[in-house]
Amino acid sequence: MKYGFFDDLNREYVITNPQTPYPWINYLGSQEFFSLISNTAGGYSFYKDARLRRITRYRYNNVPLDLGGGKYYYINDGEEVWSPGWAPVKKDLDNYECRHGMGYTKILGELNGIKTSITYFVPLNTNAEVHKVVINNKSNVEKNIKLFSFVEWCLWNALDDMTNFQRNYNTGEVEVEDSVIYHKTEYKERRNHYAFFSVNAPIYGFDSDRESFMGTYNGFHNPDAVFKGEPTNSIADGWHPIASHCLEINLKPGETKELVFLLGYIENDPDDKWEGKNIINKKKAKEMIQTFSTIEAVDRALDDLADYWDQLLSKYILDSHDDKLNRMVNIWNQYQCMVTFNLSRSASYFESGIGRGMGFRDSNQDILGFVHQVPDRARERIIDLASTQLEDGGAYHQYQPLTKKGNNEIGGNFNDDPLWLILSTVSYIKETGDYSILDVMTPYDNDESKSKPLSDHLKRSFDHVLNNLGPHGLPLIGRADWNDCLNLNCFSSEPGESFQTTTSKDGRVAESVMIAGMFCYIGEEYARLMEKVGNKEEANRAFAEVRKMREVIMEHGWDGSWFVRAYDDFGRKVGSHENEEGKIFIESQGLCIMGRCGLEDGRAIQALDAVEERLATKYGLVLLNPAYTKYYIEYGEISTYPAGYKENAGIFCHNNAWIMAAEAIVGRGDKAFDYYTRIAPAYTEERSEIHRMEPYVYSQMIAGKDASRFGEAKNSWLTGTASWNFVAISQYILGIKPDFDGLIVDPSIPKGWDGYTVTRQYRGDTYRITVKNPNHVSCGVSKITVDNKEISGNILPLFGDGKLHEVEVILG
């Protein structure tokens, strides 16, 4: 069942039934001001940091779940009250449509001849969200309506806001001037920022106190002021400050009126906070309001935003026979990669935005997905991440975006973390050719006095693995490797104790075959990088260590038919036929093969066949099998989930991409692409009633075959799945892979394909790469011509002329 359709031309997903199985959302903003918005206008905004600088309030876990707060509009047409976004009033509409586009969402609602269109977006270089409201009288009678806007202010710190009522019910403060409602709670004291909500027209009235607007016993769906058609002009004083405008609008038959609402965030100089006794300095707000005071200005900002996305999405364009594939590669997967870049894992409808900052491993992996779009910002992010690294090469697992400081509550000792820094840096260099990043003086632990060139950070990352080897010579796992829930040193018996931060064992026994595989894969990239920069000695050392690790894996990490996952604190295998449950895990299969283990002796194929046999389902590859059905204190959180969910045999989409890559590496393009389509969201669209999450973006997890809700996705949007699946499809399957000296072309596709074209911008040039598959093979390039000249090998030459170069690739 579908709830809408893809409008590929406009790069939109168009929702036509407001009652999607779960609120389907979009993200607005790409710099410092961000918003989440659902298909019925639910969601919230924040500046930089979803926890520490929340601008509007949102209630997760609400009943009904979609009405947690939002940017709501109400129309009282004299007879009926309704919302253009269906919610919050939920009056059935004559027409409804929500268009989630690139950085904007446009919601259309129509009832009784009044058609409204509200476009929500965050203009470039602006700390504000614009609502462009267009109201059209389609009927042949004059209409007099009252339009009410509504946002609810969050008292800045989202966690405190939802818990500390004894204080918070007393602090709310606003100012109202002309058509602008200013939220200034705590501005009097230590805050130099305020927010405002304006409209570019005179207002009939307003409300800034929630209870005055709603009535004590009413909800978002039936506010008193709206149903009475009378705002109360309330001034909030404690309790719950909101901002609601009321406008009287007269519409002749056929007439259209346009309005601009602006939800802005302002920071003032601490020495220039006030314009009078307890009157906030509004200068910057008024300038911002002025900038967006006309529809023309707003339309220009929308055009600028469209140009921005045109440019970002022009770096990698696929033209294939498969519309679903095209829209994933060209639009939605890349778009999601940008969102994960911006937000890491901080704020989605499954992440409350208060528990996590930017993840070290998360953000490093995210870079793989967007480095071709915004290499400069990738560079900055790499340095930010490396600056939180510790001197021993280890890393804070998370840092707060507002402060860029490592999060002490979480700490470190996730032993895969350091390697991802190498991978992101290598990806950046491969994309840009900019080796100068290696020379950037980068602090350890945010201490400038401990700055070293970034290359030193990479070396310590590499060595951190070697300095932390266990009894079998495999890397020690620490608190957890990529699989946060495989906690082999935790041994927790107290309910509520964090599996990630509790460490009851000294951690010198439990080993990770997955990190070993990562070391082979990423360590080799490190060695190659050292070779490129002429550090032959370091390169040779690194190559040798990688070779050694491969041998260790093949000796101690091979279970007979697949790769072992780990050794636990007792030195017993995890993910082995010797285990009663959890006999095989997915991660070590993918990463060991990406680390080129078992490629020569057939063991890679053997492992992938085991994956197919034991982990593959119609909705994707489960993480392990059989699922754990009881708590194993020696394994930690993974065994706490009910069977089939999350890491306990759920389809954890992130790692599915590693198997796609591995299948591509061994040349089985059919299987690689088959696995791709099983989880790629566009392919789930027809089963939205089962999948439930947005069919335009990846979810972290789909319930596995052991779950009663098999096929149901959760945790959409903010997942490393986005970047890794983009890597898998763009680099491994479609086979256009940036390398140090240029683009490598090495497809691994279904045999049935005739070919496809990828237009790739790369280091200033544009390559139009037409792949032809006349012999219907999966892989193997037989001939490449560039600008009609045949080249040897499969690395496209660099031109540096900024021009378009035609590439023809013949497979077979």
Next chain:
Amino acid sequence: MKYGFFDDLNREYVITNPQTPYPWINYLGSQEFFSLISNTAGGYSFYKDARLRRITRYRYNNVPLDLGGGKYYYINDGEEVWSPGWAPVKKDLDNYECRHGMGYTKILGELNGIKTSITYFVPLNTNAEVHKVVINNKSNVEKNIKLFSFVEWCLWNALDDMTNFQRNYNTGEVEVEDSVIYHKTEYKERRNHYAFFSVNAPIYGFDSDRESFMGTYNGFHNPDAVFKGEPTNSIADGWHPIASHCLEINLKPGETKELVFLLGYIENDPDDKWEGKNIINKKKAKEMIQTFSTIEAVDRALDDLADYWDQLLSKYILDSHDDKLNRMVNIWNQYQCMVTFNLSRSASYFESGIGRGMGFRDSNQDILGFVHQVPDRARERIIDLASTQLEDGGAYHQYQPLTKKGNNEIGGNFNDDPLWLILSTVSYIKETGDYSILDVMTPYDNDESKSKPLSDHLKRSFDHVLNNLGPHGLPLIGRADWNDCLNLNCFSSEPGESFQTTTSKDGRVAESVMIAGMFCYIGEEYARLMEKVGNKEEANRAFAEVRKMREVIMEHGWDGSWFVRAYDDFGRKVGSHENEEGKIFIESQGLCIMGRCGLEDGRAIQALDAVEERLATKYGLVLLNPAYTKYYIEYGEISTYPAGYKENAGIFCHNNAWIMAAEAIVGRGDKAFDYYTRIAPAYTEERSEIHRMEPYVYSQMIAGKDASRFGEAKNSWLTGTASWNFVAISQYILGIKPDFDGLIVDPSIPKGWDGYTVTRQYRGDTYRITVKNPNHVSCGVSKITVDNKEISGNILPLFGDGKLHEVEVILG
């Protein structure tokens, strides 16, 4: 405007209009299982600890604010759907009544001839909440209805439950057997506890998955299953587990049916958790269900509860001409004291139950209010509190009730904390004569190896003040004294930083005149105690230190017309005519006079006159004047509140009692009682539309004269106001005051009163004390007879015969 009435005979407050200005609540449970319940059945339950062991889910800050979750019932009578508690359906009823009684709440709802009565209570010695549901067909036609119950499970840890959705949406697990829905999330792993919801009748169906019951886009007010009349028999698997029964009920004209619902909490032995593979051991649940399987058993449990409260409330019974006073003293104030004893400040409609455990100073003060009711539990609490004390005499500011361990997040250095331990211990001894508590070996910092007799703890408490004196010889304030928001060592410039736990100064300058006053008051009690136990040397030392402190106060703590409040970190006065704002504070006036400063030289009277002139309003005494209108970094949080709220010139009811006591001490009974009535909740009943909070219990704060919401209360129920106002009225105004050697009789009443009778149980005897005021004085006892024999002095003799003794007291 009133929303109900007091039914004193039944010790109930009866709400007749469900739309109270704020949800008006009651507390169920007095041992380990607690619930909050509003007049429309909103609220939640927990076991021991509102944060760590939450049983049902509640959303603070909800929209609408009353529908955050609850113990809801729905009736579908074939034509209409309604709730007996009005909410959540909010269908207008023919009759509605909510009776909040002692440990129970009874809600009656009637529509279309169907009358329901639901009595909610927690039986004694039981970890469960009973809902006794009585349905009566008052019409003359047969009725076939469907009754739906509803609770929503919290996933145990209330903070995690409201923030960690990535995990929590995947963990929910239930079992359903017969008419019982078991909630077993995380039981599989580290929890040995589960909850259940049962009914003593066969069911038509059930739901355990919220979305199946509600529908994705519906709220508590319009669940799908209820409106369709069809439960879905859903089994929750992740997402939101709930428990809802559906019963078909046929009622002939005039027929009544009775049902028992039971919401229980069970802990199993870790070695006896299961009765089959992943099937929880239900033995204890079934026993509990069996115990309450009949209406007769439930009625017996209700009788037992009534007996329990009869007994608790028989310790101090007032018979006066003033009904409002009688109901405050005899019922509601004592009831509130028991609730604050049980819950400290952990869970109310203003405390989310996740931020705070038991407060050291809070709970010590709470003891003053309930020690006469449950002295054994007071003894236990005193030892629990003292066990968290630190070796230097300082104290953890809070501890968690589940672990009884000091809370490291908050820490210590609130320099008034230690003194309150002396006061609670002295109160306990005065009530019971049980000096043996002083010999109880009591750990420091919960370390058994550091145990010392409790008397050693008191000595270190006393010395902690002397060891921390500032430049003027006044006590250093530390992080804050009783006024949490006067943070003289904080100097915070970062938004969101805690004023209580941030300390930017070394704290060796800022001094508290309030602690100095406390030291005189409580230190003298300590000296007297030492005298009583024969430790003459320590007594003399203590008396001398107190005298010295009084001199210091009179030299450095007197501002000319009132007592200074403090010295800040610059050595400047706080609460002085020298200040532009905050010239006078209330706390030091009350406590210095209670510490007998200025009694001889008229300065006490002078200070109290200043209080009347500058702090008194018709709704109570504000904390300070003039209110702060800007942020003073050297004063901290107090200056962050808008003028008139909370500590910034709000009417902070707790400290009003100290002024009542002080007025009583100086013999001005009229003023003492006048101040009493300004804030005593029963006297606010007629202005409920202004006061807004429950008219049967104190609120922490009433907005002061500088606030736009002057007279509006906030933070009802969990406040030291309860115990201190009970002390003020029962001991200082009515003047029946336990002392080491017996009850002292020393009234300080309005001159207009003719007299009153207090029946007081004390150390096993009962004194019926009839006070007569033939000469219409405020104070001064001219004659006391006990059992018709005149005694000298005003200490009633101890008999120890367990009998009733008639006391006549003549004033004048």
